[in-house]
Amino acid sequence: MGTQKKSFFVIPYLLWIALFVVAPMALIVYQSLFDITGHFTLGNYTDYLESATYLKMTFNSVWYAFLITMVTLVISYPTAYLLNQLKNKRLWLLLIILPTWINLLLKTYAFIGLFSQNGSVNDFLRFVGAGSHQILFTDFSFIFVASYIEIPFMILPIFNALDEINPSLVNASRDLGANTWQTFRRVIAPLTMPGVKSGFQAVFIPSLSLFMITRLIGGNRVITLGTAIEEHFLVTQNWGMGSTIGVILIIAMFVVMFLTRERKGKGGQSR
């Protein structure tokens, strides 16, 4: 089928690969080798590796991403499990996914109102006699809002993994005398691991690179890799250092994908 005519049609797609996939990735590595004055140097990398601030920032970013992923997992797994037992489970799942179609900025903005000094959450706390607290611009609010936004992306793959489990496997386990907990631990949990892994990927990587929520909700208390890149590019205009952190983020991404890769040849779908 590969004739001249066919290759003419494919030009836009190949052009896209060259210009918007290969070139940008190459350029970000290239840019990371230049300092702020435009001189070719490995200085950005040595600066990064020698600076306690950068290393601490990276560690913090990974730590917070891990916390966010764990919070989402702990909330999502039971939700997916229970959803899977409902009658109209497809419809309920759609309702879980629906909020992801709402602009991210609007959801974040809602929390500015909810969490503010005189906001509804503080009103509620005062009402139950717990007094008002500073909620906005704390680590708690950052983790809460980030988890809120990522939850559907964790529920979806776990739900799909649960949905694919052959019910006769569960029945067999019951027939062989396993109780509910044993069935869960020995049958259901291992079979849903691929779903948990793709959920982990789908939440952890974006959490490393969050930058808008750190501003609006975290009040810049938490600097993630994403925030650092954004500041170097758009505020201090030090593109070299920004790209260096970008390369670090790409490496982190590959590490996460390697650690959560599927070991068997079985195909699971994420997102």
Next chain:
Amino acid sequence: MKSKLKLSNLYLTLVFVIIYLPIAYLIFYSFNTGDTMDRFTGFSMKHYATLLSDTRMISIVLNTVVIALLSALLATVIGTLGALWINQLKQRTMKNAVLSVNNVLMVSPDVIIGASFLILFSFLGFKLGFTSVLLSHIAFSIPIVVLMVLPKINEMPKTMLDAAYDLGATKWQTLSRVILPSITPGIFAGYFMAFTYSLDDFAVTFFVTGNGFSTLSIEIYSRARQGVDLEVNALSTLMFLVSLLLVVGYYLLEKYGHTRKINRNKMMKGPNAQ
């Protein structure tokens, strides 16, 4: 058993409440007579009136919609051609390699996409603004279109193509009369996904938009940094309704695609039964 059921229902209810509370909260306060999200002082539509008379906001909404419609359209065309090309690749390793390259932008963090596109545009000496945003949106939407269209091409029975060629159809006729109609649901799904990706994007746009051009996400961000503004609430109510319509549309489309497939299967089974 009964108490367990109740507990699980309670848990699910709680999750749903938390998921929908912020959205309900935004919508509720959009009807406030006051100017804050603290105290509801009475029902009014005044924030909607402000929104509708805010020409800057309306032009930004139009920008956003134009970018979304155009970028989704172009991404769908390029992505569908790409999927057709990937499908006819003979070597498996080649196919997998192209698919991995295709998925790079799907897994890359937004910040990396934004920053690397910014470097690209400045490297090419491209002026930031409408075109750079449009190109970026096309670029990050193409892979999702490919992923939506490719399975539909694979689903297509090979015999149908052979039949078309046997009956004397040219390549172009086979493409337009046989292939495209049977992968239409995938193409529409790809267009929808690309459209919502574009509407939703903040990070990439934030990097590649210059000073003069703004989309809704960018505008909401800069307003939210200055504090609460109930005009944003009114806007979010309208946007929620639009998303709801989109989801319902998408859902119906999926159903329509599904029933079509069933009909096709029936048609194919028909002659065999005779």
